Structures are given as structure tokens and as C-alpha cells.
Amino acid sequence: xxxxxxxxxxxxxxxxxxxxxxxxxxxxxxxxxxxxxxxxxxxxxxxxxxxxxxxxxxxxxxxxxxxxxxxxxxxxxxxxxxxxxxxxxxxxxxxxxxxxxxxxxxxxxxxxxxxxxxxxxxxxxxxxxxxxxxxxxxxxxxxxxxxxxxxxxxxxxxxxxxxxxxxxxxxxxxxxxxxxxxxxxxxxxxxxxxxxxxxxxxxxxxxxxxxxxxxxxxxxxxxxxxxxxxxxxxxxxxxxxxxxxxxxxxxxxxxxxxxxxxxxxxxxxxxxxxxxxxxxxxxxxxxxxxxxxxxxxxxxxxxxxxxx
Amino acid sequence: xxxxxxxxxxxxxxxxxxxxxxxxxxxxxxxxxxxxxxxxxxxxxxxxxxxxxxxxxxxxxxxxxxxxxxxxxxxxxxxxxxxxxxxxxxxxxxxxxxxxxxxxxxxxxxxxxxxxxxxxxxxxxxxxxxxxxxxxxxxxxxxxxxxxxxxxxxxxxxxxxxxxxxxxxxxxxxxxxxxxxxxxxxxxxxxxxxxxxxxxxxxxxxxxxxxxxxxxxxxxxxxxxxxxxxxxxxxxxxxxxxxxxxxxxxxxxxxxxxxxxxxxxxxxxxxxxxxxxxxxx
Numbered sequence: 389x390x391x392x393x394x395x396x397x398x399x400x401x402x403x404x405x406x407x408x409x410x411x412x413x414x415x416x417x418x419x420x421x422x423x424x425x426x427x428x429x430x431x432x433x434x435x436x437x438x439x440x441x442x443x444x445x446x447x448x449x450x451x452x453x454x455x456x457x458x459x460x461x462x463x464x465x466x467x468x469x470x471x472x473x474x475x476x477x478x479x480x481x482x483x484x485x486x487x488x489x490x491x492x493x494x495x496x497x498x499x500x501x502x503x504x505x506x507x508x509x510x511x512x513x514x515x516x517x518x519x520x521x522x523x524x525x526x527x528x529x530x531x532x533x534x535x536x537x538x539x540x541x542x543x544x545x546x547x548x549x550x551x552x553x554x555x556x557x558x559x560x561x562x563x564x565x566x567x568x569x570x571x572x573x574x575x576x577x578x579x580x581x582x583x584x585x586x587x588x589x590x591x592x593x594x595x596x597x598x599x600x601x602x603x604x605x606x607x608x609x610x611x612x613x614x615x616x617x618x619x620x621x622x623x624x625x626x627x628x629x630x631x632x633x634x635x636x637x638x639x640x641x642x643x644x645x646x647x648x649x650x651x652x653x654x655x656x657x658x659x660x661x662x663x664x665x666x667x668x669x670x671x672x673x674x675x676x677x678x679x680x681x682x683x684x685x686x687x688x689x690x691x692x693x694x695x696x
Numbered sequence: 697x698x699x700x701x702x703x704x705x706x707x708x709x710x711x712x713x714x715x716x717x718x719x720x721x722x723x724x725x726x727x728x729x730x731x732x733x734x735x736x737x738x739x740x741x742x743x744x745x746x747x748x749x750x751x752x753x754x755x756x757x758x759x760x761x762x763x764x765x766x767x768x769x770x771x772x773x774x775x776x777x778x779x780x781x782x783x784x785x786x787x788x789x790x791x792x793x794x795x796x797x798x799x800x801x802x803x804x805x806x807x808x809x810x811x812x813x814x815x816x817x818x819x820x821x822x823x824x825x826x827x828x829x830x831x832x833x834x835x836x837x838x839x840x841x842x843x844x845x846x847x848x849x850x851x852x853x854x855x856x857x858x859x860x861x862x863x864x865x866x867x868x869x870x871x872x873x874x875x876x877x878x879x880x881x882x883x884x885x886x887x888x889x890x891x892x893x894x895x896x897x898x899x900x901x902x903x904x905x906x907x908x909x910x911x912x913x914x915x916x917x918x919x920x921x922x923x924x925x926x927x928x929x930x931x932x933x934x935x936x937x938x939x940x941x942x943x944x945x946x947x948x949x950x951x952x953x954x955x956x957x958x959x960x961x962x963x964x965x966x967x968x969x970x971x972x973x974x975x976x977x
Contacts, residue, residue, distance in 0.1 A: 395750045414801065415800075415801035415803040418799040419793075420851075421849070422855060425850045429846070429847035432827070432831070433824040433827035433828050437823070440827065486913070492715065501711055501715075503712070503715075507715045513726065513959070515950050516955045518911060518927045519952065520930050521948040521952055524930065525729050525745065527934075528732070528740055531743075531744025532742040533742070533743050534745070537746060539744070569725065577967055626818070636915075652825075655823075655825060656825070665826055672822075672824075672825070672826065676819065680818075
């Protein structure tokens with residue numbers, strides 16, 4: 389009897405082992421970490437953000453359902469400022485961070501150029517700094533004093549001094565400069581990898597046809613780089629709308645006249661400084677909708693590009 | 697023919713000069729940070745970051761404060777190291793498992809899971825700040841290393857990268873191992889993982905850099921001075937009342953130097969990790 393039982397359990401263990409080790413069950417075990425993290429730290433927070441956005445949250449347990457009131461309250465000058473800053477910042481960074489690194493990458497993509505690896509590394513170095521470290525430099529370089537770096541520079545041309553971090557336009561300029569400094573090298577790397585995958589024969593046959601440098605750039609380089617350019621635009625939109633640390637590095641969470649208030653800083657400010665969680669969640673939901681709309685538009689453009 | 701070569705040569709000179717000029721501008725901030733780190737912090741606050749070099753003002757005094765007098769900096773450094781190591785190890789381990797599952801097997805829901813990975817990549821975490829913060833309180837993970845790391849322990853970007861990489865590996869290896877009686881985990885750990893060394897290298901560097909410099913989420917989770925990471929700690933020094941300014945610039949310099957050294961030694965892995973995500977069809 390005992391012996392029979394032991395054989396039986398052994399067989400059962402073996403059967404369980406075989407079921408688990410089958411190609412039917414194992415894949416789910418492999419992807420399980422993602423599923424858990426996704427449900428717990430992504431899906432659940434998104435759902436609870438949507439629910440929170442319809443609530444007035446005064447503290448744990450003190451929650452009232454208030455319908456669309458948080459969304460109606462979004463119609464205020466601060467929210468408009470935040471929208472304006474986020475859109476403008478995203479637009480400006482894309483307007484600079486596509487053409488500028490692209491031109492540098494084309495210059496670097498020349499085997500006969502001396503020191504190209506050194507140039508590439510030097511331009512990439514800023515990408516290694518954290519926003520805070522880079523922001524620390526620019527915060528004091530954009531100081532109000534006439535002795536601060538950027539005032540010294542414009543002083544050469546007889547201008548200034550300017551209170552950089554207190555004006556609407558100069559504040560935006562400071563944000564864009566910080567971003568361009570940190571990201572140019574990264575985008576150069578992307579564009580270089582794209583440039584290196586363009587077949588050389590394309591240029592050679594263009595040479596035979598007598599095309600000049602500009603024609604080759606416009607007719608061969610740019611069209612071949614389309615996927616990379618789209619990728620860079622996508623990550624720039626993403627980075628632009630979620631920008632917060634740059635603004636925090638310059639002004640912490642409150643800037644004069646909201647000049648550094650982005651959508652995410654507005655979430656941080658209302659959520660963590662004023663403890664108005666419901667309202668902050670509503671801002672987050674609108675940001676999510678904006679990003680999703682832009683994603684859909686981009687996917688359409690991407691599909692559109694694919695056709696031709 | 698002769699003219700053509702001459703033209704390209706003058707073109708090369710122009711490129712060289714343009715690039716050299718731009719590189720000097722891009723490297724200048726590092727130089728000014730270094731200079732400024734040698735001057736008293738009070739000078740930085742009263743005069744801004746200036747290009748004037750007064751050598752009699754410069755000393756290694758700030759670095760002495762950083763390493764020997766004020767122990768906060770070394771604590772933040774240690775925290776940053778631990779969090780970066782924890783995040784990188786967890787994320788490499790889990791993400792590669794998920795990538796393997798998605799690359800090798802056919803199963804129900806595979807397309808849905810892959811689509812979800814892409815979806816997570818498209819949503820900035822900043823939107824989830826508040827609900828995630830409340831979740832951290834509920835789970836008692838506030839002000840802890842694990843709280844910083846756990847929500848992002850599976851990096852969708854790394855999953856995507858590993859999946860692509862594993863798809864490129866020869867599949868008959870797996871079949872052969874199965875016939876030899878290896879179980880599925882063993883196949884992964886003994887056969888596939890060793891082949892993924894370059895992929896691990898590229899992702900290791902990218903994830904470690906992201907974690908070392910990450911700001912927004914640690915800012916929310918970490919509360920007490922002893923638990924801060926470097927970026928949060930440095931940011932906390934900028935207060936209108938404190939007189940911690942001596943530590944600012946040397947602190948910034950010392951947080952960049954190790955990363956710069958690692959970069960200069962492993963440029964290829966850096967670039968592979970970065971370009972892995974860009975669409976190359």
C-alpha cells in the first residue's frame with residue numbers, strides 16, 4: 389500500500405512538472421513579470437487616475453464625487469499657461485533638434501574627416517548628465533547678475549544684462565537651450581546610424597547623373613532617413629509633453645508668472661504642493677488624451693509615408 | 697579630377713572647423729562647472745556662474761567638504777549606486793525573460809501582450825505620478841529603494857529590444873536542447889542567455905544611465921535626507937536659506953565623472969543600446 393502510494397505521488401509530481409514545462413504553460417510564466425507590473429503599476433493607476441479626476445479628495449476617506457467639476461475648473465489661466473508652455477517647448481525643441489543634429493551627423497558621416505570619433509563623443513557627453521546637473525550649470529549661467537556667463541556673452545555685443553529666468557521668452561529660451569545641449573548628441577547618434585544604412589550606390593549613381601551635394605541631400609539623404617526622423621519626432625513629442633525636471637531645475641515647482649509651468653509641473657504643483665489630488669488627476673487625464681491624439685496622428689502620418 | 701579632390705578637401709576643412717567650434721561650445725559647460733566647483737559657493741550665488749578665473753579664489757576646499765566634512769553627499773552617492781544596481785539587475789532579468797517568452801513561443805494572447813508593451817512605451821510615467829504615489833503609500837513602499845525600483849522593474853523598451861534580439865538567434869539550438877531533455881528554464885539560462893551577452897551589455901548601460909540620472913519618480917518616493925539619490929540630493933541643496941552652496945558644483949562634477957569614464961570606455965555598447973530602439977526597417 390505504502391509503495392503504491394509513493395509511486396502514485398511520484399507520477400503525479402511528474403505529470404504536474406510536465407504540464408508546467410510544456411510549451412502551453414511556460415510562455416505565460418515567462419511573460420508573467422510584465423503582466424503583474426502592467427496590471428499593478430500601469431493599468432490600475434490609470435483607472436484610478438480617471439476615477440480620481442471625478443472626485444474631490446480632501447484626505448483619506450474624505451472623498452466626494454463631483455462629476456466634471458475638476459474638468460470645468462481646468463478652464464483657468466494657469467492651465468492655459470501650462471498648455472502654452474508644453475506645446476511651445478515641444479514645438480521648439482523639435483524645430484531645432486531635427487535639423488541641427490541632422491546636419492552635424494551628415495558632416496560627421498565622412499570617413500576622411502579627422503577626429504570624427506572624438507567629435508561624436510564630445511557632442512554625446514552632455515547626454516550623460518542628469519537634468520539636475522545640467523540644470524544647475526545653466527541656472528547659474530543664466531543668472532541675473534551682469535557677471536553671469538550669458539550676460540557676459542551678450543555684454544560683448546553691448547547688450548543686457550537680462551534677468552533670463554524671469555522673463556517669458558528668455559525663460560523659454562533657457563529651457564530650450566538646456567534641452568538642445570543634452571539631446572543634440574543623442575539625435576546625432578540616431579541620424580548617424582540611419583545614414584550608415586543608406587546604400588552607397590544611391591549616391592554613386594546620383595554622382596553619375598551629375599547631382600550636386602544639396603540635391604543629393606534632399607533627394608536621397610532625407611527620404612532615406614524618414615523612419616529615423618519619425619522616430620526622433622516621436623520621442624521628442626513624448627519628452628516635450630512630459631517635461632518637468634528641466635523646469636524644476638530652474639524654478640523648483642513655482643516660477644514667476646508661470647513661465648516654467650508645464651502640464652506635468654502643474655500636476656506636481658496641484659498634487660503635491662496643494663494636495664488637490666482630484667484636480668491634479670484631471671490635468672493628468674487631459675495630458676494623456678493629448679498624447680494619445682498626437683500618437684494616433686503620428687501613426688497615420690507614418691502609414692501615409694509608408695504608401696509612397 | 698584634380699579639381700574634384702581639391703573641392704572635397706576644402707569641404708573637409710570647413711566641416712572640421714564647424715564641428716570643432718560646436719564641440720568647444722558643447723564642452724564649455726563642463727569646463728565652467730569644473731572651474732566653478734573650485735570656487736567658494738558664495739561666489740556662485742552672488743555673481744552667478746562666471747567665466748572670470750581668479751586663481752587665488754580657487755581651492756580644493758569644496759571637495760574636502762564634499763568627501764570629509766558633510767557626509768550627506770557620500771550617502772546620496774551610495775543610495776544612487778544601490779538603486780541603480782537594483783534597478784538594472786531586476787530590469788535586465790525580468791525584461792529578458794519577457795522578451796524571450798514573446799520571441800520564442802506561440803501562445804494565446806501573445807499579440808495582445810506585445811501590443812501592451814508598445815502601449816506602455818507610449819505613455820509617459822509622469823501621468824501616473826499621483827495614483828502611483830497613493831499606491832506606494834498603500835503598499836508601504838514610500839521612502840524605500842524598492843519603491844523607486846519596483847514599478848519600473850520591467851522596462852518595455854528592454855523587452856522590445858530583447859525580443860528583437862532573440863528573434864535573430866538560431867532557433868534550432870532550442871529544439872536541440874529540448875530533444876536533449878533540457879527544461880524550458882534551463883534552455884533560457886544555459887543556452888540563450890549566454891548568447892545574449894552583447895544585448896545585455898547594451899541594455900545594461902542604457903538602463904543604468906537612466907536610473908542614475910532619473911529624477912521625477914525618486915523625487916516623489918524618497919522623503920528623508922538619508923534616503924535621497926544624487927540628483928534629488930543635489931536639487932535639495934538649492935534652498936533660499938541654506939548655505940550648502942559649496943557642495944553644489946563639486947557635487948555635480950563628481951556625479952558626472954564616473955559616468956563619463958564608463959562611457960568613454962564602452963562607447964560602442966552605449967551607441968548600440970541607444971540605436972536599438974530606432975526604427976530600422
